[in-house]
Amino acid sequence: MKRIVYLLIAISLIFSACSHKGELAGNGKRKHHKREERIPKRITYNYVLRSSDYNLKYQKAFEYFNKKKYYKALDLFAQLVPHYRGTSRGDEVLYYYALTNFKLKDYVTAGYYFKNFAYSYPNSEFAEEALFMSAYCYYRMSPRWSLDQEMTNDAITQFELFLSKFPNSDMVDSVNHLIDNLRYKLQEKSYRNSKLYYDLGYFHAASIALNNSLKDYPATPFKDDILYYIALSRYNYASNSIIEKQQQRYLDALDAILSYKDQMPDGKYIDKINELEKKINAKLEKIKTKTVK
16 A cells, blocks of 8 residues: 555656646746837837837937937937838928938938928928928028039029929018028129129229129129229229220220219219219320320
8 A cells, every 4th residue: 555655656746847847948938939128117218229119219209309309319210211111101200300400400411301302292291391491401501602602503493493383382582582692692702703803903804704793693782883893994904005095995984984873873982983084084185185296
């Protein structure tokens, strides 16, 4: 009888051991199963950046943007753009990615993505603003008048494109004002580059360059200056010419003076122009006297 009892106890211990091993083996296997992502109580930027939860990235990207933490928002929007491309969130994410670059003053990148947006989502609620911002990025990159003005011309082109696509926009007046600012820069460059010939003493070249500047920009705010320096250039050119050519060149200077008085009767140089006219008439009188003798 004792043997039977001992045998049952031994069998019971063997089954108990096997069951315990199986449980350990099972636990071991579970350790290798992929665990679900646990969201910490305090969500950090680095956690969001590495997370595979794009809804969380989306939420935090706008949260960072609204708090003006643009560098953090930029990294998240950069991940969201390809993920949401072709979805209902695609246009919003791309627009704010471009806008975040703009906030960080990266106008080259912002301008590229705003322009890309305008062509990719022409019917989006952000389309009008995106096309405006595309042009405005060029505006912000436009340099001072003395430098190359390619970016200035590009900005004008983009603003004119905006006006053609959105002629009834609330921003029309603002756009026209910005275009005026850009054109002023082009006009100033044209005038100052032309006047440089006068400053260097190349009076004939100055007269031609200033006249061309006026032809290019007939409504230039520098019209008063240009007309005055055309007259002054012709006067100096005549004064430095050989005697045989002075008479005709003084007459050309008189033409420029009459043009100034006709177009700028109340111009800021009107007194100087009148004095210059007296000088030229006196010179012509001397030339006529010498010719008669």
